[in-house]
Amino acid sequence: MEITACINEYGTRLLSEIIRIPRLLCAAAADFISGSARTAGDTAAREEINRQAETILDDYGGNILRMAYSYLHNRSDAEEILQDTLIQFIRTKPRFESEAHKKAWLLRVACNLSKNRIDYNRIRMTDELNEELVSDGRRDLSFVWEAVQSLPVRYREVIHLYYHEGYRTAEIASILHENEATVRSHLERGRKKLKDILKEAYDFE
Amino acid sequence: MSKKYEEIMDRITVTEEMRERILQNVRGADTAPASVAVRFPYLLRYAAAAACFALFIVCTIAVPRILQQSQNNVSPGGDIQGVPDTAEYQSVQELSKQLGFQISGIDTLPFKAADTRYLSYYGEIGEIEYTGSDGQTATFRKSKGTDDNSGDYSSYDVTRELTAGSVTATVKGDGAKFSLACWTDGTYAYSVSLSEGVSIDRWKTIIEGTH
Secondary structure, X not given: OHHHHHHHHHHHHHHHHHHHHHHHHHHHHHHHHHHHHOOHHHHHHHHHHHHHHHHHHHHHHHXXXXXXXXXXOOHHHHHHHHHHHHHXXXXXXXXXXXXXXXXXXXXXXXXXXXXXXXXXXXXOOOOHHHHHHHHOOOHHHHHXXXXXXXXXXXXXXXXXXXXXXXXXXXXXXXXXXXXXXXXXXXXXXXXXXXXXXXXXXXOOO | OOHHHHHHHOOOOOOHHHHHHHHHHHHHOOOOOOOOOOOOOHHHHHHHHHHHHHHHHHHHHHHHHHHHHHHHOOOXXXXXXXXXXXXXXXXXXXXXXXXXXXOOOEOOOOOOEEEEEEXXXXXOEEEXXXXXXXXOEEEEEEEEOOOOOOOOOOOOOEEEEEEEOOEEEEEEEOOOOEEEEEEEOOOEEEEEEEEEEEOHXXXXXXXXXXX
């Protein structure tokens, strides 16, 4: 009985090894084909797109970083959003009609990525910027920043795009996938809340 | 323009180190769909094959619908990512007809509506937006399924369960006032978002009057 069991066991192993051979050959062939497909043209195209990403980082990196920071209040998270936005650009290779179109696309991607991260990051409550403002003796700025942070996200994003990026409400509506009336309403409510908190320090006009 | 806010934002900059770090990561990132030969254990191979088959079936059903929707609504903006397939209708009847289910609206609004808009997103989510003369808004959404359809990503301090009629809704706000409610009747998902929060008692009336 033991001999029979032994033969069965080794027979099964041998069979499984034999089955693996065509699979290994297929994998080797696939590696060879994919290796051959990596032509010089592909490399040049990738270098070109890397150059474009570099240009975007220089031209709009600050805007994307600040947009992400306004959602996440954390530099390393904002940096990751900036990085992911560039990767998204490389992956999708979008074509733009103008510089304004390009900037709006980048900010939209950054907004969406940041919003996705808000829930994931809810535990992280640190804000280096606020600590920096306090340590620099700029309590007036810290007060304003805390007030903006206290707003719900839907007001905060509109405030940032309107006051910092200088977009009109119709453009903000396009970036955030909202109706313009909703954006106007959020802007108005955000201003009102800031006015209530900041009182004489309010300067969002 | 807020000078103080500008001054705060001026402190958030891309430093040289950050720039180098990002470029290095971006250059090294795998930006193409991965084609890695994964060797599964023998039995898992059949599970993977079954999963692929299921995915194929799903794609066969979903892709024609997505293609049809994108043909129906081509954005003049071109390649902007994630532009929603939004359509506006003149009446609630038109909206219901487009969606394929009845959407009525909020009979018990907390303010008098001066303007009402009827919208659909991707032909699946119905939205009725009410705007009062003072600018406050109420946005009602209804869609098939039970997932939260509010699209509200805000983090709220307080979340409570509220029973109104035959449904149990989740309401969110600061504790004194609540500005978002989501619920389901098992077949449809509902959400109401208010630009100006109201008390939890007032929400009960709003939810009972929403269909």
